[in-house]
Amino acid sequence: MSEFYKNEKTAQQYIQMTEGYDPSLMQALFSKWIKTTDTILELGSGPGRDLEWITTNYEVEGSDYSPFFVNLLKEKFPAMPVHQMDATALETDKSYDAIFSNKVLHHLEHDQLAESLQQQWKALKPGGKLLxxxxxxxxxxxxxxxKFKYYEIEDLKILFEEQFEILEIYRYDEIEEKDSIIVVAKKK
Structure with a gap:
């Protein structure tokens, strides 16, 4: 993982870059695939843009690689468990019904993403889901x-299908037309 987010100045730049974030896609995915009784872990919570609406309906734990963001999240959401966590190692003894990330895992190299998916599989309850x-x-x-690693749908299918059943995978518009991919998968 990059040291970018560990630096308060660059982390603040990221917060400014994400002003005006629209959570509607994630909200729709959660309402479709995640039960309000599910336990959820977010990888790479950053400044907590998704957590702002998730915490109102779900039992969620936040995490981030950056100590700056972990401290910010603890201040912003004092009742929520927040972990300093590397998305590759995913060091946790807990198990979850769902794990999600929003534009986080693209910072990982191909082999690191494969390792992260293996660790996520271990941290999911039977039938648990990834978004x-x-x-x-x-x-x-x-x-x-x-560093940003861009993925084709076929590449992601190969990475996910070894341990997960893909429930949905498609391209969507975030900044430009069809510039992003969503993957929803279930633990085999």
């Missing part, structure tokens, strides 16, 4: 010291 979003494409780039 993850990625940038679509077949390239890598670095923006403001952050």
């Amino acid at each position: 993850h979003t990625f940038w679509w494409g077949a390239h890598e780039e670095e923006i403001m010291e952050l």
Whole structure:
């Protein structure tokens, strides 16, 4: 993972970049696939944009690699468990009904993503679900010291299908037309 989010100045830049975030896609996915009684872990909670609405309807725990964001989340959501966690190692002794991330796992190299999925499989209860979003494409780039790995749908299918049944996978519009991919999968 990049050191970008560990630096308060660059983390604040990220917070400004995500102003005006529209949570409607994630809200729709949750209402379709996640029960309000499910226990949920968010990987890479950042400043808590998704947590702002999830905590009103679901039992959720936040996590982030960045100590800055972990402290921010603990201040913002004092009743919610928040963990400093690497999405690759996913060091937890808990099990969850669902794990999700919104544009987080694209910072991982291919082998790191495969390891993260293996660790997520271990942390999910039987029949547990994953909801993850990625940038679509077949390239890598670095923006403001952050590495981005873009994925094709077929590449994600290969990574997920070994341990998960894919329930939904499709491209959607975030900034540009069809620039993103959503994956919803169930533990086999």
